[in-house]
Amino acid sequence: MKLFSILPFIALPLSLVAAEFPLEALPPHITLDLPHGERPDWAPTGSDTYIFLDAPGGKPFEKNRITGELRSILPPDCDNCRVWRAYYLPNRDYLMTIGPARDQATIHIVDKGLETPAWDMGVVAHEGVAVSRHSFQLAWSDGPNIYYGELIYGDGNVPTLEKQRVILNVDELKTRDESIPGEGAGATVYLDYHEPQNWRPPHDRELIFSRYGTSTTGHYSSETWMWNMDTDAVTNLSNRHAYYDEPEGIFPDGEYTLVECDMFLPVSQHAQILDLYRMKIDGSGRDMLRLTHFGDYKMPGSDVTFKANQGVISEDGKYMLFGEGRSNTNDQPGAGFGIYLFDFAAGGIEVGVLPQSPADPKAE
Secondary structure, three states, X not given: OOOOOXXXXXXXXXXXXXXXXXXXXXXXXEEEEEOOOEEEEEOOOOOOEEEEEOOOOEXXXXXXXXXXXXXXXXXXXXOOOOEEEEEEOOOOOEEEEEOOOOOOOEEEEEOOOOOOOOEEEEEEOOOOOEEOOOOOEEEEEOOOOEEEEEXXXXXXXXXXXEEEEEEEOHHHHHHHXXXXXXXXXXXXXXXEEEEEEEEOOOOOOEEEEEEEEEOOOOOEEXXXXXXEOOOOOEEEOOOOOOOOEEEEEXXXXXXXXXXXXXXXXXXXXXXXXXXXXXXEOOXXXXXXXXXXXXXXXXXXXXXXXXXXXXXXXXXXXXXXXXXXXXXXOOOOOOOOOOEEEEEOOOOOOOOOOOOOOOOOHHHO
């Protein structure tokens, strides 16, 4: 068995830019959990452990939130790898996208024991991957189109990506827009670029995804959409064509999703200034609760504004992790400068959760 290295915080590369949001401005239910890092992902159960990247195209780490211990989860024979995304699978293996650039990164599966070199699934994921927390179904994008596949563990517990198919074709989506009320003339002009985000609990038969475009005010924009696997229907969940609404973490009961949103601004600012909102998944885009206020603050002596991004909800519904972003990082979308912990109970917010089935693969 491979021995894991336990690292103090200072073992992370000193070149990383540290969190700078004024801690005195944080409410009591939000604390800085890690002064470096980005793109956290909670373990499949509980809220004790999460993984994160130290930088865009950097290295993956795992943190025990209770003890503060860190360990590298870089797979063997991958010292020079650039990792762009890292997620837990339901069996606590890891899914990582690895490649020379974020739009050239391929999906890899890494065993939780870190004893075997990563298995390359051979498909490029331009941005994030929608990883089910209850099964082994995935969704990813090559840019314009969104694909579906299922991880199958075969002989020797070696994973393969099966049943691959296109589930959302860019040209078909544009054709559908012509018959969807509120789309088309006077709405967001969509680009040929989409990003899957989450499978909606409890059944994971609906996929929440981003459609990027140009807003009605001429700014770079995103709308939050959902695809139904059983009916093939697509629904615009945010319907806020003058502002930016990009889906992030899903709430455990599937009633709400996080969105990065700039509706608090007088005019949308090309996704440069964002905060995290809880949005009800009812297709109206009206039930919105602002959770963070990072966009109200600028860096000292600078015109750079803070933003909150990359929010994820723990499966037990107790906490949200999110990143500190900045308005001048358009060259690296989603770049993070520290990871924060949001305590829902301390903030007076009730979060619904699902009962865990004994047959749930997370228990394996």
